[in-house]
Amino acid sequence: MLTAHEADCETTGTGSTNHRVIFVWVFLLLIALTGLSFWIANSHLMEHRVLAWAAMIAVSIAKAMLVVMFFMHLWWERAWKYVLTIPTLIMAILLVTLLVPDVALRTETYSRERQMDAAEAFISRAADGQ
Amino acid sequence: MTVPHSPIADPPNSTGHLVLTYEPAVPVSRGKLAVWLFLSTEIMFFTGLIGTYIVLRFGVPAGSWPAPATVGVVEWIGAVNTFVLICSSVTIVFAMEAAKSELPHRAKQWLLATFLLGSLFLGVKAYEYQSKFQHGIYPRSPRSLLYDRADLNYLAGLKAELDRLQGGNETSPPVKESANNVVANDVSLADNHRVASLGLPVALLAAAPTSIVESSTHADTLALIQTGLVQWTQQKVGRTDDPQMQKMALSSLAHQIYPLHENKSIETYLANERLESTAELEKSKIEFKQAEQALVDLQHQLEQLNTKLQSLQSTIAASGSTDPESANNLAETKQLQQELVDKTTASGIAAAQVTKLKDSIKPLTSRLEAMDKFGSLPAGVNLGLHLKLPMVIPSGNTWASTYFLLTGFHAIHVIGGLVAFLILLPKQLGANRAGLLENIGLYWHFVDIVWIFLFPLIYLF
Numbered sequence: 001m002l003t004a005h006e007a008d009c010e011t012t013g014t015g016s017t018n019h020r021v022i023f024v025w026v027f028l029l030l031i032a033l034t035g036l037s038f039w040i041a042n043s044h045l046m047e048h049r050v051l052a053w054a055a056m057i058a059v060s061i062a063k064a065m066l067v068v069m070f071f072m073h074l075w076w077e078r079a080w081k082y083v084l085t086i087p088t089l090i091m092a093i094l095l096v097t098l099l100v101p102d103v104a105l106r107t108e109t110y111s112r113e114r115q116m117d118a119a120e121a122f123i124s125r126a127a128d129g130q
Numbered sequence: 131m132t133v134p135h136s137p138i139a140d141p142p143n144s145t146g147h148l149v150l151t152y153e154p155a156v157p158v159s160r161g162k163l164a165v166w167l168f169l170s171t172e173i174m175f176f177t178g179l180i181g182t183y184i185v186l187r188f189g190v191p192a193g194s195w196p197a198p199a200t201v202g203v204v205e206w207i208g209a210v211n212t213f214v215l216i217c218s219s220v221t222i223v224f225a226m227e228a229a230k231s232e233l234p235h236r237a238k239q240w241l242l243a244t245f246l247l248g249s250l251f252l253g254v255k256a257y258e259y260q261s262k263f264q265h266g267i268y269p270r271s272p273r274s275l276l277y278d279r280a281d282l283n284y285l286a287g288l289k290a291e292l293d294r295l296q297g298g299n300e301t302s303p304p305v306k307e308s309a310n311n312v313v314a315n316d317v318s319l320a321d322n323h324r325v326a327s328l329g330l331p332v333a334l335l336a337a338a339p340t341s342i343v344e345s346s347t348h349a350d351t352l353a354l355i356q357t358g359l360v361q362w363t364q365q366k367v368g369r370t371d372d373p374q375m376q377k378m379a380l381s382s383l384a385h386q387i388y389p390l391h392e393n394k395s396i397e398t399y400l401a402n403e404r405l406e407s408t409a410e411l412e413k414s415k416i417e418f419k420q421a422e423q424a425l426v427d428l429q430h431q432l433e434q435l436n437t438k439l440q441s442l443q444s445t446i447a448a449s450g451s452t453d454p455e456s457a458n459n460l461a462e463t464k465q466l467q468q469e470l471v472d473k474t475t476a477s478g479i480a481a482a483q484v485t486k487l488k489d490s491i492k493p494l495t496s497r498l499e500a501m502d503k504f505g506s507l508p509a510g511v512n513l514g515l516h517l518k519l520p521m522v523i524p525s526g527n528t529w530a531s532t533y534f535l536l537t538g539f540h541a542i543h544v545i546g547g548l549v550a551f552l553i554l555l556p557k558q559l560g561a562n563r564a565g566l567l568e569n570i571g572l573y574w575h576f577v578d579i580v581w582i583f584l585f586p587l588i589y590l591f
Contacts, residue, residue, distance in 0.1 A: 037590060
């Protein structure tokens with residue numbers, strides 16, 4: 001007979017020393033990935049902004065997955081993890097997507113008059129001859 | 131509970147009673163399930179916040195989102211904070227592992243390290259907020275003085291704020307509510323007091339060239355900004371119909387108050403304007419001198435005429451009307467009188483010319499003085515002189531709102547985690563508390579994940 005906590009220990013594994021090695025590796029990977037996104041932001045990739053942004057978000061997702069899988073033990077958890085995480089993610093993504101037509105695309109339908117009062121563009125350094 | 135909840139009956143124990151076991155629906159402890167359910171709502175909450183930030187950010191008018199440097203965001207400070215949070219994530223899992231292995235003392239050390247790292251994160255955050263406030267970027271509106279574009283609206287706002295700071299003539303636009311008015315007055319008093327108590331020169335010594343410190347007080351500086359920057363721009367805009375020229379004048383004003391970044395076209399424009407103004411001033415000075423000389427000459431001639439007329443009149447009076455010359459003298463008197471009237475008119479016109487030239491010299495000298503004083507401040511008037519005048523940061527208000535909302539909510543979560551650590555720290559952290567440590571750890575890792583997304587979005591994009 002197992003108590004709930006013991007059941008926990010079983011699912012998360014009791015080989016603590018094993019885990020510690022994994023944790024150190026995850027830690028090092030996280031540091032390296034932070035360095036990677038910092039490097040991307042200061043590299044020539046920023047000339048293709050969308051590409052750089054996509055790369056940085058991909059790095060962030062990778063970091064988040066590392067933390068969720070190992071620090072939060074989801075890697076070792078049983079199937080119940082999907083019951084919680086998948087509906088949550090669907091709701092979260094829907095929430096944001098619903099904002100796109102009204103908020104993200106609002107300037108597309110601005111009238112000329114409205115545009116006159118909207119925030120002006122920064123004078124870009126390229127146009128400035130630098 | 132007399133009804134067995136499992137169809138497979140447990141074997142009766144020695145007393146003959148049934149022993150029931152609890153079998154959870156999910157194979158985790160209730161505490162852990164609760165934390166995961168809570169984290170599900172948190173995931174939706176932060177995805178909502180971060181997603182809204184992304185949607186707002188990429189939905190602003192094209193090219194108008196401020197670059198990190200424009201709003202005083204320093205990349206490496208964000209990277210350091212990321213590192214700090216990642217370290218704290220590792221220390222909390224080590225704390226849990228130590229507790230599991232019945233090493234309560236070591237668990238406590240790891241937990242303390244986590245607490246200190248979390249506090250360090252908050253300290254860095256506080257420093258960053260402080261630097262935003264120094265830039266004049268606030269999360270709430272009454273003191274937020276950010277304008278979306280350099281236009282006449284901005285010029286009027288700047289002028290009104292300077293009038294208010296100079297503490298006099300109520301030309302500022304009527305404030306909607308009296309409560310607002312009181313707040314505004316308090317703020318201005320506080321600002322004045324602050325400047326007075328700091329002793330402006332002391333505050334300036336580090337940032338500004340010593341010439342400013344020596345030669346002007348706070349009031350003089352404000353007056354010079356009003357005349358040499360604001361009124362000058364107003365006149366410049368009024369004098370031309372070319373929208374491009376007007377835009378350039380307004381943009382250069384905004385640049386002098388708070389430069390967004392190095393801007394060659396504005397620097398060139400200002401340098402040219404300075405040359406033109408200097409030349410114009412020289413010309414005006416020469417014209418002024420000439421006009422003054424002309425006036426002096428005219429006055430001199432007037433005096434001579436007067437004496438001549440007087441002597442003539444006395445001759446006429448002495449010689450009497452029978453004198454054959456008196457007719458001639460009378461004619462000459464009339465002619466002199468006519469000349470006197472002409473010259474008086476001419477000197478009046480010359481005096482008006484002198485005044486006019488004097489008036490045209492005044493804005494030129496204050497413009498050049500302002501350029502001398504404020505041109506040497508690479509960070510602009512606001513940062514260089516510790517002022518909080520209205521400034522132009524396109525989409526700056528949207529930036530400030532989203533920045534403070536996102537990082538603020540994250541910081542509140544960090545504080546929540548620190549409170550949990552504080553409650554747990556004095557306790558004995560053996561294997562019986564490993565589950566509790568794990569649950570708090572889950573929450574803490576989530577806080578770390580949120581920052582993992584905030585770091586590139588706020589600091590690097």
